[in-house]
Amino acid sequence: MRQRPRGDSRGILDPGRMLREVRFRRHLPAEPLRRWVEHYWLIDWELSTPFEQRVVPHPAVNVVFRRDGDGPESGEVAGVGRDLFRITLTGTGRVGGVQFRPGGFHAFWRQPISELTGLRVPLPTGRLAPPDFPVCAAADDERCRAMDALLTAWDPAPDPMGDEAIRLTEAIRTDRTVLRVDDFAARHDLPVRRLQRLFLEYVGVGPKWVIRRYRLQEAVEQAAGGPLEWAALAADLGYSDQAHLVRDFTAVAGVSPAAYARSVH
Structure with a gap:
């Protein structure tokens, strides 16, 4: 079992510029979740001019939480992206994401993952509701604990x-x-x-x-x-x-x- 998150920049276009513009880091989830989850990824930014980041997506599902400025936090499930992913960041904001291992999200979703391919859908309510405290909290450890709590509550089923x-x-x-x-x-x-x-x-x-x-x-x-x-x-x-x-x-x-x-x- 991996003891530290991946350190490569695979899939990130112009990673050097990204690291100059935003704070980017990865953390491992709680150990019981590592059979399904690659890592958590966190990004914070405070920009004077807009910044566009481009990513060649991995064959992996992500669950992403985002908060811009003082606005509300939103969550979505991002299926495997076939095309180049582009995002423009402005002002201040935070993102907390779960990158699942390819094949790992099925334990939580329990439906064909091909149904999500190429789609970004709002995080479903009910069983997949966000945790009681925000993923985009101040400290990294709080954000990781929030994602641990969310994924554990989904009760993943080994398969x-x-x-x-x-x-x-x-x-x-x-x-x-x-x-x-x-x-x-x-x-x-x-x-x-x-x-x-x-x-x-x-x-x-x-x-x-x-x-x-x-x-x-x-x-x-x-x-x-x-x-x-x-x-x-x-x-x-x-x-x-x-x-x-x-x-x-x-x-x-x-x-x-x-x-x-x-x-x-």
Whole structure:
């Protein structure tokens, strides 16, 4: 079980600028929740000019609480986003979010996660009501306790198939040699159609999309780190040629790899 939150910037476009503009940090949830939850993420800002942040979404559901200035706190469930996520922050505000492990939100939602894909819906009332104290409270520990209380109150139900989906998506994320669905299915002794059904039910998108998204996030992260040999990277990430990588990168990030690298550096 992970003992500290991930330290990478994968999926965040121009992470250096983001860290100059806002306070961003991650915290682990209470230990019983870690089988389903990747981390909590907190952002505070106090801006004199508007700031736009862009994110290449992970194949993960987020539950997000936001408060702008002295306004009320709102909450929503954000399904897996297929497109580039953009948000413009102004003035002052706070956000507290739960990033679930891919496949992890099913234990709380208990319905096909594909029904949420591409959607952002208000946090349902009743069983999924917010806790008694705000998630966007002053101190980080208070905010984390609020999210612990909320998730514990949802009474997540362990599910062997959910555990399998979490394990398989983690294998795709961490093993960059995973490039094709049929090879991955064979490696884990699974029929391709069963793998596809499992991912749609528990992750919200198919395994091919997950593989391509994780490999593209690697390309984005590497582009932010310094000059690259794009043809070699394309081959390394399983693309037929450099042009294919450029097309996918541009479609997901909104700019070409070369233009993104120039803007970051």
